[in-house]
């Protein structure tokens with residue numbers, strides 16, 4: 001990774017935050033794209049756009065430079081052995097096929113095996129895993145695997161529902177479509193009533 005200070009942009013009026021992302025390189029690429037689509041990157045309205053887009057990509061892909069498992073390593077021990085569910089964790093990610101956003105909610109349920117984490121840590125994991133070029137299936141699996149590996153849970157259920165801009169604003173253009181993915185591990189894979197319980201807690205009567 002390159003050093004952060006060297007990536008500050010000259011056109012950037014805002015203070016430069018430390019990032020391992022090569023901002024000037026993104027700026028050059030965005031200028032190229034603007035020119036390629038037939039725009040004038042030097043006209044007033046676009047002059048700051050390459051720097052803005054560079055900062056935006058640094059934010060949207062910040063999860064490439066962080067390790068989500070650190071959040072789960074701050075666990076505490078608790079005798080509770082029923083399901084914990086954090087639902088409706090809003091996220092935005094970028095589909096790796098088109099680099100367009102997919103936006104939705106993640107629901108994470110787990111049955112602890114002695115190790116319990118602060119609820120915010122589950123949302124932090126979602127934030128970091130989603131801020132990468134992604135496909136929804138992989139994101140779902142990655143979250144489930146992290147809980148298995150770090151907390152050694154008895155079971156984990158991750159359900160993600162999202163709307164993909166690459167399906168709504170271009171191509172097939174189906175704005176109402178939603179993609180739902182799930183990863184059921186341990187108890188939630190082997191025990192039908194646990195699986196059914198988590199789905200009822202997530203969706204209630206909506207099922």
Ligand SMILES: Nc1nc2c(ncn2[C@@H]2O[C@H](COP(=O)(O)OP(=O)(O)OP(=O)(O)O)[C@@H](O)[C@H]2O)c(=O)[nH]1
Nearest residue numbers: 095096097098134135136137164166167170171172
């Ligand atoms: N399985 C899966 N597919 C995705 C996801 N995000 C986007 N896609 C799909 O990725 C596919 C890429 O298909 P391609 O045929 O290579 O690209 P394309 O010609 O732009 O496809 P169309 O969208 O059908 O116009 C599309 O079907 C997208 O809907 C995702 O998270 N999971």
Ligand SMILES: [Zn+2]
Nearest residue numbers: 095097098166
């Ligand atoms: Zn896509």
